[in-house]
Every structure is written in structure tokens, then in C-alpha cells.
Amino acid sequence: MDKLSQKLYDTDRRIRVSKDNEVLRIQRSIERTMLTILDRVKLRDTRLSFNLLKVGSYYDGLKIGFPDEFDFLAEMVDMKEGKDFIVRSTGFNGTKNLWKCSEGQPGRRKIQYVGNHLHCSDSQGGENWMKEIGKKKEPEYLIDCISVKNTFYDNVLAIFETLSQEDLPKYLQKGTTPTFIHGPAVTLEFIWNGRSLKNLTISVDITICMKVDNWRSCIDTFEWITDGSIIANTLRNTLDKDGFHLTPYISDKGHTCQWRVSTSYTEHVLMESFGYDSKLKIAIRCLKYKRDEHVTKIPEASDMADLADIIQFARLYTAVDDEQQLVTSYMIKTTALVTLGLLTRKRYNRMSLSVLYKYLTVRLYTSIKLGTLRMFFISDYKLRVPAFGEILPGFKSLVETIDEENVPNEDTFPDNSEDIEYFSDEVEFEFKYTNEMFRRIKRDIEMQYNFIWRNMYAF
Template identity: 25%
Template sequence: MDCKKYNAMEHYLHTINQRYIALSEEEEIRNNAILRVVVEPIIQKMREKDKLFKKLYKDMFFGGSYYDGLKIGSPNEYDLDLLLKFPPPCETEICNINEVDIYTSNKPGFVNLYLRNRNGFGNLCEFWQAYLDIPKLLSWMEGVIQKALNDFSEDRSWYIFQNLYSQKYYVKVYKQGPAFTLIIRGENLGQLVNLSIDLVPCFSFDYSRWPKNGFKPNPFSYNTDMSDFFVVPKYPKGVPNYGGRYWRLSFQKQERYLIHNKGRLKPALKLLKKMRDTMNSNQISSYYLKTVVLWDAEKQDPNFWLCNSLSYVFMYILKTYQKCLSEKKIPYFWNKKYNLLESVSGDLNNMSNRLKYIIDDIDRNVSQNPAVVLKYVLTPDEQKALFPEVPIEESSWCSLL
């Protein structure tokens, strides 16, 4: 690929990044303050209300696109992991009641957690065996959160929180998959507040428990801050029997470091996410797009991301992504036997064909019409607002739907 071929698009892509993708620093500061007003008191109440939660809870990890620097649009959605950790076993063999075995499962990318002694943790395990059970863990966590919220004032089913300046925020909670979503409404300095926070319970393990049998070793094992990993209560599709014992692994700390300080990588990936949203291809999660880039972050020389233009890097990862769709495969970065696309319900051939059409259209016309990329990354209203001087063209890929 000619590294200078797409330079004429550079102005347009940088402008899109600044206007529709870059986050408002003012909003970030305000929203982070609101998070503390709501989340910290809830965690404190959970510790007070439930002895088991107090025993297991260790810390909170700020995860997801926002804290990875990959969030696009308004910073109003956040992912917070509630890190649980089993107490270390006693030194004597008789007293190792809380030791957990991590078994790689027959489903690549997932593990089973087995308690050698379930005393004190029986309500989190399967009835017939000592495997930690996802539905039971989530049911227990739901009860703990509800007991904590019951201690706060309530107004028409909204729980009330106040900051030091007596500003009120109203909170509701919904259960969605492994997450407990806090919806926050209110007003701050005359501006309406509308936030969504996903609280996800996770078990944290240190480097000594790093999974083997097909899993990539920790590339940062020398760094103690990067030595631990998480196990998330999200089970795979298509496992009819004992599905609740299949836990998904999460290496968020390591992934964040892999894409850190990589020049054009993050801006290009955010443009790809914006294109996905404009095309309404929401069957492809942000994590799948991130995984496409993780493989290249590992193999490419760091200068690739630093020295090439944003337009070149964007087209490079767009073509890489299209190739993955055509092959119907995005291998999980930490265990390539697990194909992330196996659970996608949409027509992958159609998605691949649409992207191939877009790539060919840009390649044919970019030298004479560098604005050709706009109709694929922006909606017509966004293009009209940002580039009123550029005639709006119809996105011909719509005819492929």
C-alpha cells in the first residue's frame, strides 16, 4: 500500500477526529466527579451490608473504551469492574479452604473456577459440584447492590445521591448480562446530566495463576502492575450444559498497555468505530475492532504507528478488518483458537462486501476527490454541519444491504 496515497484525506480525518470523536475535557472532569458521588457510597454500603462482599472485594478497575482512550462521542457511558479476590490459602494443607483451581475449559477463551472447599461460598457454587456458578454469583451480587441502595432516600423509584454542594443525582439500576447498569440523571451547573455506568463483578488473580493450554503468555510479566488478570461472569453462546461454569477471561490491563503510546493507532481505531456506527454495523462490538488492532500492535514496528499518516493507518486497519470479515474470523488475541465472530448473528458476507465496495471506491477516487471518505464515516447531517462546502453524496453501499 502506497503510504502517501491517502494523504489528501488527512485534513478531513483529523477534523472528524477533533469534532465528533475527541472527548470534551470539561465533560470528562464533571462526569468523573459525579461517578465518585454515586459509586463510592454504593460500594461502601455494599461492604457494610454483606460480610462475604466485604471479604472478597479488593478494588475497582476503570475499564472499557473510555478509560482505554477509545471512546467516541460524549463521555456518558462507563465500565467499572468490581474486583473480587479470594483470600490466600493458609500455609498448612489442612487450612487451604479458599484455594481456587482455574481449569481451561473445552471452550477456547473460557475457564472454569473450582473451589477446593466451598465452606462459606456455597451460595456461589453449583448445587452438585464446587464450580463457581455465574447465575448464582450475579443473583448474589444483585441482592447486595439492592440492600445497599435501600439505605438511600428514594423518590418515585429513583435513589437520591448528593454531592458536597447539595446537588442531587437520581439513580436507577438495571441488570444487563454480567453488568449492573446505573442510570444517573440530574443537573450540574445548569446542564442536564445523563450517565450510564456498568458495574461488573470480576474475580482477580495474580501472575501465578496465568492460564496456559493455548493462552498467550503475559507479555509484561516483568511488570508487577501488569501481572494480574480478571475472570468475568460472561458465558459463551452454544453451551447447553453447565453453561454457568464457563467464565470469560479479561486481560484489560495488558491490552491497554499494548495500544498505549502508539501514535496513530487510537485515532485510526476510533475512526473505524465511527464508520461502524454510521453503517449501523453494531453486531460487531468495539472489542472485536480493538482485537483486530491488537494483533497489529504486537507485530508492527512502533514506528509504523508514529511515522505514517492517520489516513494511511486508518485505511490499513480498515483493509485488515475487511479481510477478517471475508474470512469470517477474528481470533481472540489471547487464545487464537477462539473465533470472536462465531457468535455474530449478522450476515458476515454482506458486511465484508460492503466494506470491500467502500475500500474500492476510496482507492479509485481519493486522488481526485479526497472527500470521498466522508459519506462513509459521517451521517449526511454530520457532514453538512462539519463540511458544508462539500456536496453530499449518497452512500452507494446502502444498495448492498
């Protein structure tokens, strides 16, 4: 084993969430409590009948640190595509105008309601979910995601406030009042006081969603991934069985009827197909850890070399929260999924942990630099990334943690044409030359950093 791989293995053993009995007990306690809450929510509003789906970094096996975050989808079991609703583009404004509806925003959809049972729930005192469109003589309805989330939040809050200690598993207590300010999820807080872990604050995000079976109307991954990709069969089987989900799209622009495409459950199944000790998960956990160490906040403009650069670079800081994470865990996971889509099982098995880690770093840096990071499932859905200059100090520090002596010199694959793999988007380079590409981005980062942050004549 090369030195870098050994270093990554050692780091991972320190940072990953352990799977000891107490951690598993925390997991079971959270799941049991969420099922209790959802069962009681249904009694308050019959529209809110759910299937609880486990998603997020803990269940993906990518969580580092403590078991203090859990994520769930609350899938509405009584809402069936085709029977109760039809998925439309964001340009939809009634079937009379269907011929001129634009595709609208990638990664978002509207939901046209064609059933009849949701209208009857107003008598229960719940918020009306319907937004009328079309002509008054022939009304049609869209489902208002804000109203749906408000209803869900109000009911979860009411149940949460009535929970007594007898309703909760041993060692688990209620935390602060639930919130719903962070995107589509309702966030609950609990406190764990166990035998080893004391006063552990646990954040639980639960997001209401609707299942969509017709994934081919939205997802185009199979148009570009490698034939025989290591994840192709699992991906297709999961999409055929579970489809994808639509979650509320929370916008400050008044888009109350737009829903966001969510593939978090599909991502979970893909990640679950790799073992907890797999080199894929070790590489992702280590990259997240190094991200947390080095690429966290926007650097101070005052650190730049001269006033002209500061004035030009200040545009990058407009309306940006200082606490906003520059490189999100979703960017890292998306980079990993794209990589898996390009790798056959044979090539993955022959790739060392060190090469996979460096490859993910190279691709993440390159896609941010060129602004080409896209959702794995929808190629037209371009992800928001930080401005290139913002990540330079952090990435410079990150890549410097890898000493040249720890970088194996040998190529990843033997020199024959069948093992060559090209990228078709950001930049053409081969998996077999990952080590050389890593050295190149180290030089590129140094040059760009000197130009923007030190002195434009330094290089």
C-alpha cells in the same frame, strides 16, 4: 500531511469525548459514587469486598460522542488463586477424574473452591455460591457464577435504592432501577444536569470478577506476536503484575459454573500507553464513527436482486436481533491490538494516520470475510462475526467515503527486506502495500456486492 490524514484529524476533533472540566467532573462523580456503593455492599455481605478497576472505551480513550458510558470491574480482593480457588478447564468435573478432563471451551474456565470462608456467609442471608461435585463422602465445590452475580446484583440494587441525593455528588441524580440482563454486568443509570451538559443519561456497567495470576495457563499471545512489538513489554509487565480476570459467563444453556476469561483491564493498560491524541486512538475512533454511520444494522433481504438469492441468503437472518450491532467496538479494538502485535515501534512511528486507518479497515473486512477474527489473547478463541453478506452494503458505503485522490500513492516503507511484514493467518500481505490492498478490497467489495445484492451478472 496527506489529505486523508488531515480529514481524519478533523473528524476526530468533532467526534471524540472532550476532556474539559465538566467531563472530568462527571468522571470523578461516577467513580466516587461507585466506591460509595461498593463500600456499602461490603457491609451487607462480607464476601463482597472489592477493588474497583476502570475499563472500557471511556478509560481506554476510545469513546466517541458524549461521556455517557462508564465500565468497571469489581475485583474480589479476598479471593486468591491457589489459596481460595483453583482455575480448571470447562471439562473439569472433580479431581478424581482429572486425568480425563477435556480442555473444553477456549476463553472459559471453571473455578474450584478450596477455601473455607465462603461457606460461612450463608448465615448473613446471602445466596449459597457453592455447587457440589464429586462423591458425597469427599465433596468438592465449584463456584456458581450465576449465584455470585445474583448476590452482587441484589446487594447493589438494595444500596442503589437507598441512595439519597445527599449521597450523590452535585449535578448527579439516580436514574432507573439497575438491570442485569446484558451479560455479566450490572447496569446502573444516572442523570447528569451540569452547567453545559443537561439531562445526560449515563450508563454504568460494573462486573464482578476474580483475578487469576497464572496468565500463562491461558494466554498465548507471545507465541505469535512480532519480536520487539511496540506493545510486547507493556503487555508482559501488565500480565505479570495484574494477570487476567474471570467474569460470570451468562448462558441460556444452563452453564452456571462456567466463567469467561476477561482481559479488559490488560487492554485498558495497553491503550493507556498510547496518548489520547495518538494516531492509533484517532484511527480507532474514526473507524468506530464510520462504523456507526455505515455498518449498523442487518440490511433488508428485500433489497436483494432475485428470489433465489433471498431464499439462500435468508439463513443469515435466523434468530438475529434487528438491533444487534453488526461490527462491534470489540472487533475493531481486537483488530487494532493484533496490528500492534505485528508492528515494531519503528514501523508504527513511520506509518501515517491514513495508512493505519486504511490498514485497520482492510484487516477488519478481511477477517470478517474469512471468519478468522480471533481474540488477541487466546488464539483458539474465535470471535463471532456477522455473515459476510450482511456487512457488504455497509462496508461498500464506508470505503466509498475515502476518495482515491485522498489516498497517498507512496509506499509506507522503503523497499528493503527488513521492513517487510507478513501476516500468517487470513492472507499474506505487507504493511508496505496497505494502499494497494485498500484499493483491492474496494474492488472486491464492489464485485461481491454486485453478486449478492444487485445482480449476479453485474460484474
